[in-house]
Amino acid sequence: MRLKSFRPERIITMLVDGKNYQSIWLDKIDRGKVMVIDQKRLPFFFEIKELCSVEDIYSAIKDMTLRGAPLIGAAGAYGIYLATLEMNSLTNIPDHLANASRYITSCRPTAVNLSWAVKYVMDKLKGNFASPSLSEIALDAANEVCETEKENCRRIGNYGINLIEDISKDKKGEPVNILTHCNAGWLACIDYGTALSPVYFAHDKGIPVHVWIDETRPLNQGARLTTWELGNHGVPYTLITDNTGGFLMQKGKVDIVLVGSDRTTRKGDSANKIGTYLKALAALDNKIPFYVALPSTSIDFSLSDGIREIPVEERAPDEVTSVNGLVNGEIGAVRICPEGADAANWGFDITPARLITGLITEKGICRAEEKDIRNMFSNKFK
Amino acid sequence: MRLKSFRPERIITMLVDGKNYQSIWLDKIDRGKVMVIDQKRLPFFFEIKELCSVEDIYSAIKDMTLRGAPLIGAAGAYGIYLATLEMNSLTNIPDHLANASRYITSCRPTAVNLSWAVKYVMDKLKGNFASPSLSEIALDAANEVCETEKENCRRIGNYGINLIEDISKDKKGEPVNILTHCNAGWLACIDYGTALSPVYFAHDKGIPVHVWIDETRPLNQGARLTTWELGNHGVPYTLITDNTGGFLMQKGKVDIVLVGSDRTTRKGDSANKIGTYLKALAALDNKIPFYVALPSTSIDFSLSDGIREIPVEERAPDEVTSVNGLVNGEIGAVRICPEGADAANWGFDITPARLITGLITEKGICRAEEKDIRNMFSNKFK
Numbered sequence: 001m002r003l004k005s006f007r008p009e010r011i012i013t014m015l016v017d018g019k020n021y022q023s024i025w026l027d028k029i030d031r032g033k034v035m036v037i038d039q040k041r042l043p044f045f046f047e048i049k050e051l052c053s054v055e056d057i058y059s060a061i062k063d064m065t066l067r068g069a070p071l072i073g074a075a076g077a078y079g080i081y082l083a084t085l086e087m088n089s090l091t092n093i094p095d096h097l098a099n100a101s102r103y104i105t106s107c108r109p110t111a112v113n114l115s116w117a118v119k120y121v122m123d124k125l126k127g128n129f130a131s132p133s134l135s136e137i138a139l140d141a142a143n144e145v146c147e148t149e150k151e152n153c154r155r156i157g158n159y160g161i162n163l164i165e166d167i168s169k170d171k172k173g174e175p176v177n178i179l180t181h182c183n184a185g186w187l188a189c190i191d192y193g194t195a196l197s198p199v200y201f202a203h204d205k206g207i208p209v210h211v212w213i214d215e216t217r218p219l220n221q222g223a224r225l226t227t228w229e230l231g232n233h234g235v236p237y238t239l240i241t242d243n244t245g246g247f248l249m250q251k252g253k254v255d256i257v258l259v260g261s262d263r264t265t266r267k268g269d270s271a272n273k274i275g276t277y278l279k280a281l282a283a284l285d286n287k288i289p290f291y292v293a294l295p296s297t298s299i300d301f302s303l304s305d306g307i308r309e310i311p312v313e314e315r316a317p318d319e320v321t322s323v324n325g326l327v328n329g330e331i332g333a334v335r336i337c338p339e340g341a342d343a344a345n346w347g348f349d350i351t352p353a354r355l356i357t358g359l360i361t362e363k364g365i366c367r368a369e370e371k372d373i374r375n376m377f378s379n380k381f382k
Numbered sequence: 383m384r385l386k387s388f389r390p391e392r393i394i395t396m397l398v399d400g401k402n403y404q405s406i407w408l409d410k411i412d413r414g415k416v417m418v419i420d421q422k423r424l425p426f427f428f429e430i431k432e433l434c435s436v437e438d439i440y441s442a443i444k445d446m447t448l449r450g451a452p453l454i455g456a457a458g459a460y461g462i463y464l465a466t467l468e469m470n471s472l473t474n475i476p477d478h479l480a481n482a483s484r485y486i487t488s489c490r491p492t493a494v495n496l497s498w499a500v501k502y503v504m505d506k507l508k509g510n511f512a513s514p515s516l517s518e519i520a521l522d523a524a525n526e527v528c529e530t531e532k533e534n535c536r537r538i539g540n541y542g543i544n545l546i547e548d549i550s551k552d553k554k555g556e557p558v559n560i561l562t563h564c565n566a567g568w569l570a571c572i573d574y575g576t577a578l579s580p581v582y583f584a585h586d587k588g589i590p591v592h593v594w595i596d597e598t599r600p601l602n603q604g605a606r607l608t609t610w611e612l613g614n615h616g617v618p619y620t621l622i623t624d625n626t627g628g629f630l631m632q633k634g635k636v637d638i639v640l641v642g643s644d645r646t647t648r649k650g651d652s653a654n655k656i657g658t659y660l661k662a663l664a665a666l667d668n669k670i671p672f673y674v675a676l677p678s679t680s681i682d683f684s685l686s687d688g689i690r691e692i693p694v695e696e697r698a699p700d701e702v703t704s705v706n707g708l709v710n711g712e713i714g715a716v717r718i719c720p721e722g723a724d725a726a727n728w729g730f731d732i733t734p735a736r737l738i739t740g741l742i743t744e745k746g747i748c749r750a751e752e753k754d755i756r757n758m759f760s761n762k763f764k
Contacts, residue, residue, distance in 0.1 A: 043720040215702070215718065217599060217623040223703075223719040231720055239725040241599040241702055242624045243657025247731035250659070250689050275625025277632070281663040307632050320597070320623055321605075323705040325716025334707025334716050336597065337605040338425040338613055343621040349629035 016046060016232055023187050024066065024074050024146070026139070032085055034078045036066050039187060043228035044326045051075070054083050054100050061107045061114070064219060068188020069262045069298050070149040073113030077142035079104045080121040084135040093129040097122065109311040110271055110348045111262035112300045117145045146190050152295035152362040153192035160198025160258070160293055160360045161205065167255045168207050175208035175236065177255045179245050182216045182273035183225035184260025184293065194293040195258040196229065198360065203235045211237040212248060216273060218319040218345060245279045249286040257283045258360075259351075261294040266381070268353030268368025269306025270294075274346055280355035292351070292368070293360040299373070301380050306350040317343035398428060398614055405569050406448065406456050406528070408521070414467055416460045418448050421569060425610035426708045433457070436465050436482045443489045443496070446601060450570020451644045451680050452531040455495030459524035461486045462503040466517040475511040479504065491693040492653055492730045493644040494682045499527045528572050534677035534744040535574035542580025542640070542675055542742045543587065549637045550589050557590035557618065559637045561627050564598045564655035565607040566642025566675065576675040577640040578611065580742065585617045593619040594630060598655060600701040600727060627661050631668040639665045640742075641733075643676040648763070650735030650750025651688025652676075656728055662737035674733070674750070675742040681755070683762050688732040699725035 027033035027050070034051040040063065041047050049065060051057050057079035059065070061072050083100035087093060101122050105115045124141040128134055167176045182188075184195035192200065202209050211230055216222035223239055230237045240248070248254050257279055264270040270292045283290035303309045320343040322333040337343070356368035366372040374381050409415035409432070416433040422445065423429050431447060433439050439461035441447070443454050465482035469475060483504050487497045506523040510516055549558045564570075566577035574582065584591050593612055598604035605621055612619045622630070630636050639661055646652040652674045665672035685691045702725040704715040719725070738750035748754040756763050 215599065217597065217625060220718050223723075227719045227723045231723065237724060239702055239719055239723050241656070241727075243599060243655075243660065243731075244726070244728060246659040246663070247656055247694070247728055250732060273625075274623070274629055277628040278625065278660040278664060281628070281667055282660060285663055312629070320621055323707060323716060323718065325705060325718040327709060327714060327716045332709060332716060334705060334709045334714060336602050336705065336707040337609045337621055341605075341609045341613070341621050342619060344626070345623075346626060346629055349625075350632060 022191050023068075023071050024078070024190055026078070031139075032082070034075070034082065036060065036075070037187065038065050039067060039225060040065050041331065043224050044331055051078075052082065054079050054086060054103065057082060058104055058107050061104075067221070068183065069111035069113040069260065070153070070189040070194070070295060071187070072108060072111055073117035073297060074142070074146050074149060074190055076104045076114045077117040077121045077145040080118055080125070081135065081138040081142045084138045093134070097125060108313055110313050111298070113297050116297050120145055149189055149295060149297065150191040152297065153189045153194060153197050155362040156194055156293050156295065156360050157192055157197030157201040159364050160291070161201040163256060163289070163291065163360070163365070164198055164202040164209060165207055171208075171255075173208065175210040176202070177210050177212065177253055179212040179214070179248065179254045179257045179279065180226065181214040181222065181259050181276050181279055183221040183229070185226055185229040187225050187229060188260065194260040194295065196226070197293065198258065199235060200233060203233065209235060211235060212245065212254060213237050213239050214242045214245060214275065214279070215239060216275065217242055220323070221273070242275050246282040249282050249288055254288055257288060257290040259292055261292050261298045262348060263303075263310050264292065264294055264299045264359065265303040265306045265309065266299065266301045266373055267304050267370045268356055268359065268373060269310070270351045270353070270356060270368070271306060271310045271312065271348045272351060274349045277349040277351045277355075280351040284355050289357040290355060291358050291360050292356055295362050296377055296380065299377065299380070301377070306352065310348075310350060312349070313347040315345045315347055317345050320345045404572050405453050406460070406572055408460070413521075414464070416457070416464065418442065418457070419569065420447050421449060421607060422447050423713065424569075425606050426713055433460075434464065436461050436468060436485065439464060440486055440489050443486075449603070450565065451493035451495040451642065452535070452571040452576070452677060453569070454490060454493055455499035455679060456524070456528050456531060456572055458486045458496045459499040459503045459527040462500055462507070463517065463520040463524045466520045475516070479507060490695055492695050493680070495679050498679050502527055531571055531677060531679065532573040534679065535571045535576060535579050537744040538576055538675050538677065538742050539574050539579030539583040541746050542673070543583040545638060545671070545673065545742070545747070546580055546584040546591060547589055553590070553637075555590065557592040558584070559592050559594065559635055561594040561596070561630065561636045561639045561661065562608060563596040563604065563641050563658050563661055565603040565611070567608055567611040569607050569611060570642065576642040576677065578608070579675065580640065581617060582615060585615065591617060593617060594627065594636060595619050595621050596624045596627060596657065596661070597621060598657065599624055602705070603655070624657050628664040631664050631670055636670055639670060639672040641674055643674050643680045644730060645685075645692050646674065646676055646681045646741065647685040647688045647691065648681065648683045648755055649686050649752045650738055650741065650755060651692070652733045652735075652738060652750070653688060653692045653694065653730045654733060656731045659731040659733045659737075662733040666737050671739040672737060673740050673742050674738055677744055678759055678762065681759065681762070683759070688734065692732060694731070695729040697727045697729055699727050702727045
């Protein structure tokens with residue numbers, strides 16, 4: 001089996017202790033190891049985890065070792081590649097890969113990138129099941145998914161910086177105050193991020209920015225990951241509870257809201273981490289621009305009405321009844337309610353298009369309206 | 383010094399392990415001890431704390447051993463009583479009490495009940511500084527504050543139950559789904575509660591109810607206290623994160639929102655625990671009734687514009703950067719973000735009157751409009 005070398009492009013922005021990282025990559029020596037930063041351990045411990053099987057990929061997505069719509073897409077793509085390594089002469093190849101594909105796709109239902117990326121790789125394999133280069137084709141396709149998403153995120157930053165720069169002109173040197181929810185940074189993607197990509201670009205260009213970070217209960221991706229990302233990069237930030245954004249907007253302390261998306265319909269309704277909808281309402285009420293940054297791989301052109309049609313994942317209640325964090329130098333959990341308390345845990349809510357000022361995509365910024373989305377992505381409409 | 387006996391009225395609703403409690407009372411034997419349930423230890427440990435000095439009262443309010451607008455008012459009133467016990471023959475009585483009054487009132491700025499209750503007791507003392515019955519007068523006044531607030535809360539329940547009953551008529555035996563934020567139950571008051579009083583009355587009348595409880599970061603009064611209260615009373619509930627209410631409303635899973643108030647202006651703008659405003663926006667967006675339940679002691683008739691005029695407390699950032707809960711059988715904290723992360727912690731936001739369907743008061747239910755509030759409380763307008 002011949003494998004093209006996978007050479008991570010040098011990246012200028014994503015720093016951990018001054019060293020460049022992506023959130024996923026193939027091991028340079030052992031081509032059967034997909035490497036990821038273990039996001040469950042951040043920000044307390046920076047650890048790299050090896051994923052060597054379809055089951056490893058499934059578990060890592062399921063238990064949030066890796067998360068974020070573009071990243072789980074990339075992981076799903078590598079999952080199909082790993083599936084091609086799990087075959088022997090007796091394997092029914094089409095069945096084996098179809099099963100792996102279904103299994104990985106079933107892992108988390110809301111982000112459409114996962115099924116998109118798995119389908120992307122599977123489409124490349126069709127007609128090549130008998131090829132001795134099957135694994136190579138799969139790896140090339142998975143690498144293409146990564147490179148596509150990286151380039152998408154870079155372009156999102158390139159377009160989005162203009163919004164921040166425009167606001168900055170009226171701020172007389174004061175920082176532009178950006179509010180974000182959850183983590184839509186490079187950890188959630190392969191590189192750059194979606195909502196945070198314009199922030200990194202602005203900061204690197206010398207535009208003063210300050211980010212209000214929602215902690216994002218129950219799993220605290222804001223408190224754990226976005227703080228860590230921005231802190232490593234030197235971007236000023238302030239952590240707040242999920243309850244605080246409305247107050248800040250009432251007090252004129254937010255200039256723009258930037259969030260990511262797990263799935264956006266062709267009409268612009270956007271599923272994102274639960275609580276996003278509440279910030280969109282507050283932004284509208286206070287006349288603050290609210291932008292959703294996303295690659296077109298997060299757009300589900302087959303759906304129209306987000307609230308009715310986007311499946312929303314329900315997760316285990318213990319993520320609500322307890323909180324993870326650092327205690328005595330180790331990661332541990334505290335229970336925050338009476339023993340046996342009933343709790344419920346949905347992962348996403350839907351921000352209706354009418355609350356969204358615009359979508360920041362790899363093709364540019366457009367209104368969250370079917371006509372504009374259709375104009376921008378005419379090739380994706382059927 | 384002769385002291386009238388303080389006989390807690392038998393209460394039918396507020397149960398802890400089947401026994402009736404109020405959230406504050408004077409010790410029956412030692413009249414220098416104000417007894418409170420230590421709300422910092424709930425729901426993990428049920429402990430009674432003795433407050434024996436002005437300093438004890440101040441600290442207990444400051445560190446949230448007791449909280450809730452009506453309750454901190456009652457505690458402040460008892461604080462003045464305790465101040466009268468901290469005098470000797472050399473004390474300059476007017477100075478001593480004025481200082482105690484200022485000190486206690488300064489403790490937390492947002493809830494107007496505190497300054498109202500302290501002033502209520504101080505007004506009774508004026509002209510009686512030389513009286514040998516000074517302490518008795520102070521105690522009578524503090525008891526009156528408690529009895530007034532209890533009766534207010536009972537009446538709020540009596541009026542508010544009608545809203546729940548009306549909704550129930552269309553539910554065909556399914557429970558009325560009520561969403562609440564923070565804790566506006568009997569723990570926050572002396573008895574019954576404000577937002578929860580109608581819930582208790584409805585439940586006790588056999589109307590099926592189910593309460594969605596926002597956990598209410600940073601101090602988790604919903605997760606710790608409202609769950610505990612409702613659980614003890616047998617009211618069905620489900621704990622959710624603060625991010626979840628909007629999603630539930632989008633999905634038709636909330637019939638009514640009931641919250642308390644720390645300070646409401648004469649035009650109806652209401653300060654309540656931070657995050658309340660976000661739920662009010664979501665309620666309006668989904669055409670769900672949003673009611674603020676409050677005694678008139680929480681109305682500040684001198685204020686008009688809530689966002690501009692109501693002072694909002696800023697608290698220590700470590701309440702945001704860490705979370706308290708039960709770990710290894712003890713109350714402990716986990717840090718949820720990188721060490722040294724910047725964080726900010728405001729306690730309240732303002733729900734503008736335009737988002738409020740109505741106010742549930744001890745005089746009945748009225749619209750959150752100056753004209754209606756003026757009609758209902760004409761004696762309080764100057």
